[in-house]
Amino acid sequence: MSALVGLSCVGAFLGVALLAVLIGRSRDVTVAVYSACLLISLVGLVAALVHLLGGAPASDVTLPLGLPWVGAHFRVDALAAFFLAVVNLGAAAASVYAIGYGRHEPEPQRVLPFIPAFLAGMNLVVLADDAFSFLLAWEFMSLSSWALVMAHHREEGNARAGYVYIVMASFGTLALLLAFGLLAGPDGGYAFAAIRAHGETPLRAGLVLALALAGAGSKAGLVPLHVWLPLAHPAAPSHVSALMSGVMTKVAVYGFIRIVFDLLGPAAWWWGVPILSIGGGTAVLGVLYALMQSDLKRVLAYSTIENIGLIFVGLGLALAFEANGFRTAGALALTAALFHVFNHALFKSLLFFGAGAVLVATGERQMDRLGGLIHRMPVTSLTFLIGCAAISALPPLNGFASEWLALQAILLSPQLPQWGLKLLVPAVGALLALSAALAAACFVRVFGIVFLGRPRSAATKSAGEVDDWSLGAMAALAALCVIAGVLPGLVIDGLAPVAQAVVGARMPAQASLEWLSIVPIAESRSSYNGLLVFTFIAASASLAAYVIHRFASHEVRRAPAWDCGFPDPNPATQYTADSFAQPIRRVFGTFVFRATERIDMPAPGDMRPARIDVTLHDLAWELVYEPIVRAVSFAAERLNRLQFLTIRIYLSLVFFALVFLLLVLAVWP
Template identity: 60%
Template sequence: MAFISLCILAMLVLATVGAARPWFSHAHEVVHAGMALTCGAAAVAVLARLAANDSGVETLTLPIGLPWLHANLRLDALSAIFLLAVNLGGCLAAVFGWSYARHDAEPGRVLPVFPLFIAAMNLVLVADDAFVFLAAWEFMSLSSWLLVLATHREDETRRAAYVYLVMASFGTACLLLGFGILAGASGDYGFAAIRAHQLEPVPASFAVLLVLLGAGSKAGLVPLHVWLPLAHPAAPSHISALMSGVMTKVAIYGLMRVLFDLIGQPLWWWGAVLAVIGAVTAVVGVLHALMQDDIKKLLAYSTVENIGVIVIGLGLALVFKASGVPALAALAMTAAMLHVLNHSLFKSILFFSAGSILTATGERDLNQLGGLIHRMPATALFCLIGAAAISSLPPLNGFVAEWMLFQAVLNGPLLEQWELKIGFAVIGALLALSTALAAACFVRFYGIAFLGRARSARAEQAREVDPVMLTAIAVPAVLCLVIGVLPKLAISLIEPVNRLSVGEGMFDAGGHGGWVWLAPASAFGNSYSGFMMFMTILILTILAVYMIHRYASNRVRRSIPWGCGFTDPAPLGQYSASSFAQPIRRVFVSQLFGARDIVDMPAPGETRPARFELELRDPAWDWLFTPVVKLVGWIADKVDHLQFLTIRRYLTLMFLALVTLLVLVAVSQ
């Protein structure tokens, strides 16, 4: 705990160095190198703790904060697994930002806030009382808001920052009220006191609802996700990777800290509601991602989908824990935690790749890219690994987590409640649908961006980025492969989290399977071996290459390739991003999102170009946020006359408010 505190302090010092950039010419190098080393050291420290299967608790009390509370910090297994994700992501972002930030016209806007953002996330994860937690949470929100505003000269940035700030304030208010209920009448906001204070079902349910709203808005759960596809693309690419791949996990941590630690014994329907929200979030998020032509918006909506997958796992774990089946709870929890680590890795790959594309071409529109596999081969290779991993293709890490999650869903019929038997089937169907659509989404993303012919002059002139940026992309790509081939290495790190949150490790009941086979005891004999899958794919690939080179003719043959009816070699004859998504849009999105194709086709003989426009609305704006905005505006208009009252009337209102509060206090005693 003391070492993590020192790392947070070092980040704050580096922030002051970044603020001194106008007077210190080497501030850029010092901040990025310092953050890479500090985050790397913190990640190694918590990795060593988790690898040692250490389930102990370390605490630290600092003489700051509220006078009677001070600042209580705590490091346990749950904090450690999220600290690993945060600091590994921070280390990679610092390495990537070393080179990427040099292309920024105004790097001084990011440099001092970047360390503050990562320090705030670390502080949230080690907070052991509500005051420190909420103060760090708000610090995290404000620092990330400033990072979004770093590109304030772009048209959409100011609106994105405004929506983000409003949603962040709403989330903090919900968390504040939720912790107030958890603290109870004693008003002790220390987490130890909250654990000791068991609530009745009704107030506990209200607290869970408020925490779900507060943390869910930060994580991007539907329908509170509207800020995420606006804010994440607006930030610089290495900051987008942190916000999308890491900050959303801090929100998941806040949800888990309450549901699996502070609240006590859960009710089964809390988990059912959570799993349903996660399933809806996964499907809505991936459908939105499929419709996006902006690569950073596509990746932001993909984060919504992956958060939904994680929340499904948490919901199932909560249901199994409340139903007294800890082995299955551990299985679902392992799937969720593994996906937390996985998503932080492959989303870093994809956002870093988007940053590399933006550096090389200046374009974010898929329809202006194409053919980059020939001009940026290393980026194309690493991005392919990230796209395959997020599409849950074996033998990469994304497949392992979703395989385990499906194993947990298939065990749903073991539960007694008929509502859960039916609900698990529906959740499994939605999970399968979101997985298939995610694969289609990233086939579209990778195919349009990297394959085919260049669709613009900028894409034609693109060149590979420098080795520093490639290193930041290569490291998580290698980790995606290692975790996919040897998943037991990562799962062993999650076992202390399982014992803390659900009371049992995944392999405590047997079913180990050695280091090659992944065979949970609760999976009804099912097993999976990433190593065997990798070796099978490798052998078949080598065999196919050998057969082609051994028996194929060496004679050069030239012919017109089949081009879907288009033999014109012009780039405009290729499939566009919109045409690739059109079948899925017509099946799913037209009714759900009110999608409408507007085609302006010139009559025969006219020389003007044809025009295509897609109208797409997020129903969350129409059904929730727009009515709320109108209601707030109406209330504001009605109470506007209060600012013109006389002193006598103001004193009367204050007196009535005081009397009302005294009556409420008297009634509550």
């Protein structure tokens, strides 16, 4: 893929955005805008795949824009090509879905101009090859996505979600601005090629690493910088939520990889320690937060935090291995992280599409008002089930393949010479295993409450299947989840150029192995065959169905579910989302959420209903952000007095400030 093709796609997206503004009230503008976005995304996707799989050399373009002494540099290498493929694959799927879903948008003119602008911003971030262009594209991506979050600003909570998001986005941009300032140095070499040319001192490298973690981590959703994500993602329209969760967070991962693996120079072993620690904690806390939610889209948003934590664990392992010279192990860890980047873009987009379909069919996002949709929305139920199984890392789907690779990389950690890493990596591996188990419980809960059982509301009883465009997008992503899980070797080989460019090594070629197995390091150590697992599961299930129907009954009978001898047809007697999560809340809630329960149990003969009130606390918000809010409010109230000073005092302050600056210049060495 040439950089010129990528820039042409960006220009086309911006043209579509302008067109949406000019004809925003036309009758068929929704179909036209999303069809154009689909076409442009497919062009970008095909070009990126051709560049990545064809082994093309890096392509550069310099435009006479940006900083006068730098210009605007754009470049496509293997790393950029992979992330451009992820961005445009997610954009194409969202565009297909939105052709049908967008017809239900009450005010399309609030959404249509910003969708192509958002896609242009994400592509431009990946294409940028200098600090100024990168930051400009990053801020453009943030502002356009903020406008999409605010599209339904009249709904309760959405305005606050937009405010928190823009504040955190501004913080992230400031952190990246400082990081690039340190990387550029006093000479102001803001082009990435100039940054690569000079090394960094250990102190400066540590500062850049911390700033990159803060800047990219705030956009990706690392704990405790995650507070905007569960607010903003549910507030946006569902196809926008899919783009933000499945794609935009991966652009943040790209920014981190570009800075830390590429621009910062040779890695030190200790760089992996904070990344591994934050990644492991993020994975567990994200899924625990998800288990406590009853809003379907908030569950999916918190689940994104868990998956981002898993990706950063892989990146931290890759840094640790690379710094110690174990490049093959580093390639395995990096491939696991990049594979999960691709996988998460697939199944998280699929799940948000499914949540949007449920919202269109029922008007409900609260899981406790849903239920029984498997009979009314069979295609959505099947595709959503595949997404749930994939995100739960169940074989033979794609989520299992990437998490299995990550665990294989963790098993290589005894090779590391530093005792800090020897102790930390197995602990992080235990956190990943715990998060995988909790993720399975989380999505058993989601699918069971939303699609199984009996309808809990009138709207759910009358629900029907959604439009064919939405179903087609969900079916395509579900098929990709199955294919990437059954044939993971094809994806691993596709990622080999990226690993070779970033860490200087790659995993063994997988396509030449017998029976399409995948082997992380050597066949004698471990291997996995998704095709055989898929064949075994399909054969076992088919045999079980045949035996049941052959020897038990030839007919399908439908009868009420066993109700413990209490024949009450009221759907309120079913398990709720909160009751499903109660055992896990009682195990982890006291420590993680400071959870408290207050039970009101009437005495015998008292006909009042029993009540249980559960209070959960977001410790990240209460311990980190609320003190900052109080400090800012306190300082603002004190500084507000400056508005009421006399002109004499103002002139005196200016005089003393000038004297102070002159003294600083006089004593400056």
